Amino acid sequence: MELILSSFDIFLRWDVWVAILVGSIGGVIIGAIPGVGPAVAIAILLPATYSMDPIIGITVLLGIYGSAMYGGAIPAILINTPGTPVNALTTYDGYSMTKDNKARRAITLAYWSSFTGGIFSIIALIFMTSLIAKVAPLFGSRDILMAALLGLVLVVISHRKQTLIAGMLVFFGMFISTIGMESVKYSKRFTFDQSWLLSGFDLITVLLGLFAVSQAFILLIGNDRRVSMPSLKGKKSEGFFDLIKYKTVALISSAMGVIMGIIPGVGEFLAQFFSYNIARGISDKPERFGKGAPEGIIASEAANNAVPAAAMIPLLALGIPGEALTAMMLSVFYVHNIIPGPDLFVRHLDFVYGLYESLIVINIIVMIFLLFATKYLLKIIQIPQRFLGVSILGLSFVGVYTLRNSMIDCIMCAVFGIFGYALKRLNLPIVPIILGMVLGTIMEQRFRASQARIDTLFDYINRPISGTIFAIIVIALLIHFWSIWRQYRRKTN
Amino acid sequence: MGREEYQAGDLVFAMLMLFIVLVLLVSIPFETKWFDGVPLVKQPRLWPTFCLVGMALFGLLYSIQIWRSYKIQLGQVQGELNELSSWLRPLEFVFYFVLYVWSVPLAGYLLSTLLFFSLLTIRAGYRTLLMFWVSLATGFGIVIVFKSLLQVKIASGAIYDYLPDGWATFFMIYF
Known part of the structure; x- marks a missing residue:
């Protein structure tokens, strides 16, 4: 308790407040613009945060991460175009409500649902911290190796119908992370005698290419959409009363978001799909789902906004990012010499609590901002797409050039941009590459570190934690293969 | 989250990736080192080989999956080539x-x-x-x-x- 109170001291600093405001309001604006999204924004801002105080840099990025989905619901509800990919499910019921002249009600319901999900997950996080602080130091190299493997397996099998290509891209990401000078024998790996490849591929360069530059190409080559905004009529309190009416759905969806957020490699998509199905299952009128059911909006928005805080658990406790955005944040921690992992909860618990408190304040500020500024945000949604492409390309330069002032980095970033552009055109996933890169590095390090205690393969899983995680991996794979088999049987019959 | 249907460009993408993996697999002896007397698990060659073998395996299965759903018709071949050229537009x-x-x-x-x-x-x-x-x-x-x-x-x-x-x-x- 004393630690929680002492960590409030960070709010006595003006720069923390500036970071919170910039991150939260900036995140909402970025989320509200279809085609940008938090991944692009965080990738661009990442190098700029390196020169900041750790808590400031991470707060800005957390603000964007935690608030973008609030903003993403606005175009999802009003123009049937999700602001961020994870708002896609909100379009089902949100846009239907807009067509029924209930746009204001749908939007405020989305805000309150997101707020509930956000606050619920932070409270869960605070209550779980003492448990995490006890459990995290028990994780050894073999346990972290297994946890990273779990993340990779889950990210592959969670891409249903694209499992094979997701698997290939995960291994591609892992391979990229091996290029350059390795740190044990100091030998070159796949450098093809090119000096610029000695230091390997920087994560930021790859991230910016795959997420930001590729998106700029998509926007620049595509056409501008003409959108007509529906008017917002009704009271701001309507959505709040809907939330009170369906509080059970909100709580179940938030809990689902927390559970899915904690599991590495799963994230917002599965959280909201599970929540949506549960909400439909317990509803008196399941036939309304997809046609303007308030519970549908609550389920998707509460679940997806509960994920960011929960996703911080594997990142902070084990140093294992569960998805692309936390993978980006991991690099900020490393730059500031704060190594996420079991040690963080022992030595820097005040820092961890400071992050949680910042997340609460971010959610409150976003909620207040949105209740009063939505009508101004509608103008931002109408920014021409190709001009957005120009801006993202210009901003990407800042992101990649500031790393080393290197032309080679910029060219590599552009090459990854073209690769990302091809992947996006083919509707193939990008996240497995990033997680492969980050988790692949962790796995190689932990694999080598654990060798001193390994005689047989069984030694990898004979510890309680690594054994449990291995059992989860096996169960997840069995469920996956069973569902494929069931699908195959259904098709053939 | 995923898609089931075939899309123009799938095959050419799978083939390109498979080709790159094969080139990289062949380059393993030249682009990584093997240290005598060092156990296999500590060899710098081990991890990239593991990654490339995994990539090749998944790439091969993916290519077979695409190939099975790909009916060779003139229009589709043209579609593959059009998609390939569109990747160069940026x-x-x-x-x-x-x-x-x-x-x-x-x-x-x-x-x-x-x-x-x-x-x-x-x-x-x-x-x-x-x-x-x-x-x-x-x-x-x-x-x-x-x-x-x-x-x-x-x-x-x-x-x-x-x-x-x-x-x-x-x-x-x-x-």
Whole structure:
């Protein structure tokens, strides 16, 4: 308790407040613009945060991460175009409500649902911290190796119908992370005698290419959409009363978001799909789902906004990012010499609590901002797409050039941009590459570190934690293969 | 989250990736080292080989999956080639981007950014005076935020050397 109170001291600093405001309001604006999204924004801002105080840099990025989905619901509800990919499910019921002249009600319901999900997950996080602080130091190299493997397996099998290509891209990401000078024998790996490849591929360069530059190409080559905004009529309190009416759905969806957020490699998509199905299952009128059911909006928005805080658990406790955005944040921690992992909860618990408190304040500020500024945000949604492409390309330069002032980095970033552009055109996933890169590095390090205690393969899983995680991996794979088999049987019959 | 149907470009993408993996697999003996007397698990060659074998395995299965759903017809082959050529369309913007990067250490961040934003906005099809000014304002805003306020590390322009001493220092620090 004393630690929680002492960590409030960070709010006595003006720069923390500036970071919170910039991150939260900036995140909402970025989320509200279809085609940008938090991944692009965080990738661009990442190098700029390196020169900041750790808590400031991470707060800005957390603000964007935690608030973008609030903003993403606005175009999802009003123009049937999700602001961020994870708002896609909100379009089902949100846009239907807009067509029924209930746009204001749908939007405020989305805000309150997101707020509930956000606050619920932070409270869960605070209550779980003492448990995490006890459990995290028990994780050894073999346990972290297994946890990273779990993340990779889950990210592959969670891409249903694209499992094979997701698997290939995960291994591609892992391979990229091996290029350059390795740190044990100091030998070159796949450098093809090119000096610029000695230091390997920087994560930021790859991230910016795959997420930001590729998106700029998509926007620049595509056409501008003409959108007509529906008017917002009704009271701001309507959505709040809907939330009170369906509080059970909100709580179940938030809990689902927390559970899915904690599991590495799963994230917002599965959280909201599970929540949506549960909400439909317990509803008196399941036939309304997809046609303007308030519970549908609550389920998707509460679940997806509960994920960011929960996703911080594997990142902070084990140093294992569960998805692309936390993978980006991991690099900020490393730059500031704060190594996420079991040690963080022992030595820097005040820092961890400071992050949680910042997340609460971010959610409150976003909620207040949105209740009063939505009508101004509608103008931002109408920014021409190709001009957005120009801006993202210009901003990407800042992101990649500031790393080393290197032309080679910029060219590599552009090459990854073209690769990302091809992947996006083919509707193939990008996240497995990033997680492969980050988790692949962790796995190689932990694999080598654990060798001193390994005689047989069984030694990898004979510890309680690594054994449990291995059992989860096996169960997840069995469920996956069973569902494929069931699908195959259904098709053939 | 996924898609079930075949899309033009799937096959050519799978084949390209498989080709790259095979080239990399063949390069393993030349691009990684094997140290005598060092156990297998500590060999620097082990991990990239593991990654490439995994990539090849999944790539092969993916290619078979695509091949099975791919009925060879003239229209589809054309579609594959059209998609392949469309992946090269961003090269034009890559050229502008590289030109921009090249110009920064010469013309300075401010001037290069203003030129990049205004010219690319025109290239993107916005030919009105309003959009011209909007592009300049956006470029200027980005320079102010990142270089002047956040002081990110961007090389100063050689052009600033021609300014009077006080101005040169000012521009080098803030623009």
